[in-house]
Amino acid sequence: MSYLPLDTAEAELIIPELIMLVGLIAIILIPNFGDATFRIPLSRIKVPILIGGNRFKLTSNPKLPNQVSLLIFSAAFFFGLIQTSYGNVGDTLEVTAFSRIFTLIFTAALILATIATTHRIPARTNLKVPTDNDSETITTKKIDALIDNRRQVDFHIILIMVGLGMSLMSMATHLFMLFVCIELASLSSYILVAFHKETKVGGEAGMKYFIVGSVASAVGIYGMSLLYLWSGDLSLDALSSKWMESETIDPIAGIAVGLMLVAFGFKVGAAPFHLAAPDAYSGASSPVAGLLATASKAMGFVALMRILITVTMPDSGEAFWFSTIAIISIVTMTWGNLAALTSTNPKRILAYSSVAHAGYMLAGLAAIGSGLASEEAMKLVLTAIIFHLVVLVVFKFGAFLVLSLLETEGRSHQLEDLHGLARREPLIAGSMFLFMLSLAGVPPLSGFLSKFLMINGIVNISAGTGASDVSSVMDWLISVEPVFWLAFAIVLNSALSMFYYLRIGLVMFFEEPENTKPMKDAFSLRIAIVLCALLTVIIGIGPLSDSLLQMVNDAVDSFISN
Amino acid sequence: MIDPSWISGLGVILFGIGLLGAFTRKNAIIVLMCIEVMLNAANLNFVAGASHYGDVDGWVFTAIAIAIAAAEVAIGLAILLSLYSTQETISLDEANILRN
Numbered sequence: 001m002s003y004l005p006l007d008t009a010e011a012e013l014i015i016p017e018l019i020m021l022v023g024l025i026a027i028i029l030i031p032n033f034g035d036a037t038f039r040i041p042l043s044r045i046k047v048p049i050l051i052g053g054n055r056f057k058l059t060s061n062p063k064l065p066n067q068v069s070l071l072i073f074s075a076a077f078f079f080g081l082i083q084t085s086y087g088n089v090g091d092t093l094e095v096t097a098f099s100r101i102f103t104l105i106f107t108a109a110l111i112l113a114t115i116a117t118t119h120r121i122p123a124r125t126n127l128k129v130p131t132d133n134d135s136e137t138i139t140t141k142k143i144d145a146l147i148d149n150r151r152q153v154d155f156h157i158i159l160i161m162v163g164l165g166m167s168l169m170s171m172a173t174h175l176f177m178l179f180v181c182i183e184l185a186s187l188s189s190y191i192l193v194a195f196h197k198e199t200k201v202g203g204e205a206g207m208k209y210f211i212v213g214s215v216a217s218a219v220g221i222y223g224m225s226l227l228y229l230w231s232g233d234l235s236l237d238a239l240s241s242k243w244m245e246s247e248t249i250d251p252i253a254g255i256a257v258g259l260m261l262v263a264f265g266f267k268v269g270a271a272p273f274h275l276a277a278p279d280a281y282s283g284a285s286s287p288v289a290g291l292l293a294t295a296s297k298a299m300g301f302v303a304l305m306r307i308l309i310t311v312t313m314p315d316s317g318e319a320f321w322f323s324t325i326a327i328i329s330i331v332t333m334t335w336g337n338l339a340a341l342t343s344t345n346p347k348r349i350l351a352y353s354s355v356a357h358a359g360y361m362l363a364g365l366a367a368i369g370s371g372l373a374s375e376e377a378m379k380l381v382l383t384a385i386i387f388h389l390v391v392l393v394v395f396k397f398g399a400f401l402v403l404s405l406l407e408t409e410g411r412s413h414q415l416e417d418l419h420g421l422a423r424r425e426p427l428i429a430g431s432m433f434l435f436m437l438s439l440a441g442v443p444p445l446s447g448f449l450s451k452f453l454m455i456n457g458i459v460n461i462s463a464g465t466g467a468s469d470v471s472s473v474m475d476w477l478i479s480v481e482p483v484f485w486l487a488f489a490i491v492l493n494s495a496l497s498m499f500y501y502l503r504i505g506l507v508m509f510f511e512e513p514e515n516t517k518p519m520k521d522a523f524s525l526r527i528a529i530v531l532c533a534l535l536t537v538i539i540g541i542g543p544l545s546d547s548l549l550q551m552v553n554d555a556v557d558s559f560i561s562n
Numbered sequence: 563m564i565d566p567s568w569i570s571g572l573g574v575i576l577f578g579i580g581l582l583g584a585f586t587r588k589n590a591i592i593v594l595m596c597i598e599v600m601l602n603a604a605n606l607n608f609v610a611g612a613s614h615y616g617d618v619d620g621w622v623f624t625a626i627a628i629a630i631a632a633a634e635v636a637i638g639l640a641i642l643l644s645l646y647s648t649q650e651t652i653s654l655d656e657a658n659i660l661r662n
Contacts, residue, residue, distance in 0.1 A: 176623050183630050187637055194641045203645035204657045210641050211593055211654065214634055215584045218600035221627060222577050225607030228623070229570055232615040279660040 016076035023072035062123035062149040069156035077107040092174035096558040099171035109295040116287035116404040119522040175234040205283020212276035220263020226256035267300025271332040281351035290400030319369035326366035333359025384453035391446040395438040398532030420513025431533035436501040446539035458487040566610035573606035
C-alpha cells in the first residue's frame with residue numbers, strides 16, 4: 001500500500017498543477033533564504049538553518065519572484081502542451097483534452113499577466129531609503145518604490161494560487177470540488193483587484209468586486225446544497241444520471257440549478273450580474289483586469305458547460321434553461337455594447353466589450369439547449385465557444401497589455417491617453433488597432449473566425465426551421481425558430497460594437513498627442529504585445545488555426561463523451 | 563432525532579434573511595454578515611442531506627464550506643480596511659469614485 005496520495009501514473013497526468021503547487025511553496029520559501037544559524041544548546045556548534053537572518057544576495061533580489069513565477073507558468077504551459085495521456089486522478093479529478101486546453105488558456109493568460117506585472121509593479125535593486133533632506137515628492141516616490149519591492153512576492157503568490165485553482169477546476173468531475181477550486185481562484189482574484197490598496201480606486205474596486213462576487217458565490221453554494229438534498233451525491237455522473245431518470249423536473253432541482261447559474265453568471269460577466277465588472281476592471285491594474293477578462297471568464301464558462309450541458313441537458317427536446325439563457329445572452333450583449341458606446345475610459349470600454357463577448361458565447365450555449373441541435377451542430381457550437389475563449393487570451397489580453405504599457409506612465413483611464421499613440425509608438429498603436437479589429441470580428445483576424453464559427457453553428461441549428469411556402473421575408477422570419485434570432489442578435493451587436501472599437505483606433509491615429517516622447521522602454525512587454533498581435537493574425541488564417549481548431553475539436557469530443 | 567426537513571427549512575429562512583439583507587443594507591460589514599448567514603444556510607442543507615442519506619460526504623462539505631467562509635471573511639475585512647483607510651467610509655453608497 002502506498003502512503004503517497006498519488007501514484008506515479010496519476011502524478012504524470014497533473015504535472016502542470018504539481019509544478020504550480022511546488023512553485024507556490026518555492027516562491028514562499030526562496031525569498032526567505034538567508035544565513036541564519038541555530039546554536040545547539042549548551043555547546044558552541046552552530047548549524048545553518050537557511051531560513052531567516054541576513055538574506056543572500058540572490059534571494060533578496062526583488063526581481064526574483066517575478067522571474068520564478070514566469071518560469072513556473074512557462075513550465076506549466078509547456079508540460080500542458082506536450083501532454084498526451086489522459087485519465088482519472090483520484091475520485092474527483094479527470095484529465096481530458098477538454099481540461100488540458102483550459103489549463104493552457106489559464107497558464108497562457110497568467111504568463112502574459114506576469115510579463116505585464118514586471119513593468120506595472122516594477123522591482124528595482126539598490127533603492128535608497130528617504131532621508132530628512134528629501135522633498136515631499138521625492139519621499140513619496142522613494143516610498144512607493146520600496147512598497148513595490150516589498151509586494152513582489154505577495155502578488156506572485158496570489159497569481160500562482162489563481163492558476164492552481166483555475167487549472168484544477170477545469171478537471172473537476174465533482175460539483176463540490178469544482179466549487180472549492182472556483183473559490184480558491186476567485187478569493188485570490190478579489191485580492192488582486194484590491195492589490196493597490198494605497199490608491200483610492202484600489203480599495204473601492206476590490207470592495208465592489210468582493211461584495212458582488214461573494215454574494216453570488218453564497219447563492220451558488222446554497223443552490224449546490226439544494227442539489228445535494230435532492231440527489232444525495234454531487235459527482236457530475238450521479239447528478240446527470242439522476243437528472244435523466246426523473247421524468248419531470250423536480251422544483252428543488254430546478255431552483256438549485258437556477259441559483260448556481262447566478263454564481264457562474266457572475267464569473268462570466270452575464271447581465272444583470274455584470275455591474276461590478278467595469279468598476280473592478282477600471283480600479284484594478286491592467287494585467288489583473290486582463291486576467292479577469294480572459295481566464296476568469298473561461299473558468300465561468302467551464303462551470304456553466306459542466307452544469308448546463310453535462311448535468312441538465314436532456315437527451316431530446318428543449319432544455320428547461322433554454323429561454324432563460326437565450327434572453328440573458330441577448331440582454332448581456334446588447335447592454336454591454338450600449339454601455340461601451342457611452343463610456344470614455346478605455347478600461348471600461350474593454351470591460352463592457354468583454355461583457356458583450358460573454359453574451360455571444362452564452363448565445364451559443366442557449367442554441368445548444370434549444371433541443372434542435374444535432375450532435376454535429378452541438379459540436380460545432382461548442383468548438384466555437386472554446387475557440388473563442390482561446391483566442392480571447394490573445395487579443396483581449398493583448399489590448400490590456402497595451403493599457404499596461406500606458407499605465408507605466410500613470411495613465412490609461414481616459415480616452416485622451418490613447419490620443420496620437422500612432423505618432424508616439426507606431427508599432428504599439430498598430431497592434432492595438434489589430435486587437436480592436438479582432439475584437440470587433442473583422443476578417444481575416446482570429447476574432448472573425450471564432451465569431452463566424454459561432455454564427456455558422458447557430459444558423460446550422462436553426463436551418464430548415466422556417467416555413468418553406470411563405471410569400472415574403474417577413475413571414476419567413478416569423479415562422480423561423482427563436483434560435484435563429486440569436487444569430488441575428490450577434491450580427492446586429494457586432495455591427496454596433498464596431499463604433500467603439502473603431503473610435504479607439506480613430507483617436508490613436510488621428511488625434512494630436514499631448515506629448516510626443518516615446519514611452520517607457522518596457523522591452524518584454526513590447527515583445528509580448530507584438531507576439532499577441534502576430535498570433536491574432538496567424539490564428540485567423542493559416543496552418544496554426546487548423547491545428548488549434550483540431551485541438552479544440554478533440555477537447556469538445558472528450559467533453560461530450562463523458 | 564430532528565427530521566432533516568426542519569433543518570433545511572431553517573436553512574431556507576436563513577437564506578432568505580441573508581439575501582434580503584445583502585440587497586438592502588448599505589453597510590459593507592453587515593452585508594458581509596449576511597453573506598455568512600447565507601453560507602450557513604447552505605451548511606444546514608448539507609448537514610440535513612448528510613443525516614437524511616446517511617452520507618459522510620455532507621459532513622465533509624460542511625467543514626470545507628466553513629473554511630471557505632472563514633477565508634472569505636478574512637479577505638473581505640482586509641479589503642474593507644484598505645477601503646476605510648483611503649476613503650474613510652465603508653458604505654456601499656458613499657464609495658463611488660469609480661464612475662465612467
